[in-house]
Amino acid sequence: MEAILQFFETIPSSYRTILLASGILVFWILEGAVPLFRFSYRRYRHLGLNLVFTFTTLVVNLSLAFLTVMAADYVQGQQFGIWFLFTIPLWASVIIAVLVLDLIGAWFVHIVEHKVKWMWKFHLIHHTDTTVDVTTALRHHPGESVFRAAFTIAAVVVAGAPIAVVFIYQTASALFSQFNHANINLPRGMDRFLSYLIVTPHMHKVHHHYVQPLTDTNYGNIFSIWDRVFQTFTEVDDVSKLTYGIDTHMAESENDDVVNLLSIPFQPYRAPKGSKFPSEDSSTSPHSAGKA
Numbered sequence: 001m002e003a004i005l006q007f008f009e010t011i012p013s014s015y016r017t018i019l020l021a022s023g024i025l026v027f028w029i030l031e032g033a034v035p036l037f038r039f040s041y042r043r044y045r046h047l048g049l050n051l052v053f054t055f056t057t058l059v060v061n062l063s064l065a066f067l068t069v070m071a072a073d074y075v076q077g078q079q080f081g082i083w084f085l086f087t088i089p090l091w092a093s094v095i096i097a098v099l100v101l102d103l104i105g106a107w108f109v110h111i112v113e114h115k116v117k118w119m120w121k122f123h124l125i126h127h128t129d130t131t132v133d134v135t136t137a138l139r140h141h142p143g144e145s146v147f148r149a150a151f152t153i154a155a156v157v158v159a160g161a162p163i164a165v166v167f168i169y170q171t172a173s174a175l176f177s178q179f180n181h182a183n184i185n186l187p188r189g190m191d192r193f194l195s196y197l198i199v200t201p202h203m204h205k206v207h208h209h210y211v212q213p214l215t216d217t218n219y220g221n222i223f224s225i226w227d228r229v230f231q232t233f234t235e236v237d238d239v240s241k242l243t244y245g246i247d248t249h250m251a252e253s254e255n256d257d258v259v260n261l262l263s264i265p266f267q268p269y270r271a272p273k274g275s276k277f278p279s280e281d282s283s284t285s286p287h288s289a290g291k292a
């Protein structure tokens with residue numbers, strides 16, 4: 001375990017990039033071999049669009065990475081956080097830290113993005129994808145990347161995690177996101193079995209159904225246990241009946257255009273059916289607030 005931590009502590013960012021690019025390539029090939037849906041889409045155009053968002057996410061993450069490193073150094077220096085609470089074997093500390101990072105840095109920020117209207121308008125871009133595949137994992141508005149980074153920093157402080165563990169978590173988190181977005185058809189039994197511990201492709205696809213209430217379920221990224229513990233877990237027997245996208249932005253002219261997608265957070269809010277929030281104009285008449 002010490003050797004693994006040492007490796008990750010000094011891992012060059014080129015290695016991490018290669019790891020993530022290999023993940024995309026492996027799932028991309030698997031999607032061709034065992035697809036869940038047979039989309040009739042322009043796969044390379046779709047890839048190109050989502051790569052634009054990968055680039056903006058990378059820019060945000062690289063510019064904020066020093067804050068994460070500072071947070072990890074600080075908590076380790078101060079011996080602050082869950083890492084220092086128990087005297088347990090190193091491997092157990094690493095697992096607990098990764099669990100806490102996944103809870104706050106992925107599950108919690110995600111449910112907050114679904115419950116807070118202005119954050120939803122940023123996160124919505126991820127949900128506008130009507131053909132979910134491995135590249136959807138990379139499709140996040142740069143504004144969303146900022147508040148995801150903020151929650152990850154908070155998670156590092158609570159966990160008291162050393163930077164090596166943060167790097168392990170971030171690598172696992174990116175690979176799991178590729179895995180659970182990939183358009184691959186795992187055998188149903190295997191998918192269900194794995195979903196007791198981790199977020200599987202079937203489980204996460206439910207979250208990408210275009211209407212409520214399924215949109216507001218299955219928020220997890222690495223571990224499925226958070227959705228089970230907090231009762232946001234849902235299972236759909238026939239995944240092929242799902243329709244991807246978000247009901248407010250199903251027009252291709254809107255969900256397939258980079259400039260429009262980047263500007264959605266600054267456009268007027270649209271209430272999804274089975275509304276998440278009262279519609280925009282009801283804010284002027286609070287007594288009429290209700291389902292839009």
Ligand SMILES: [Zn+2]
Pocket residue numbers: 110114123127207
């Ligand atoms: Zn979501």
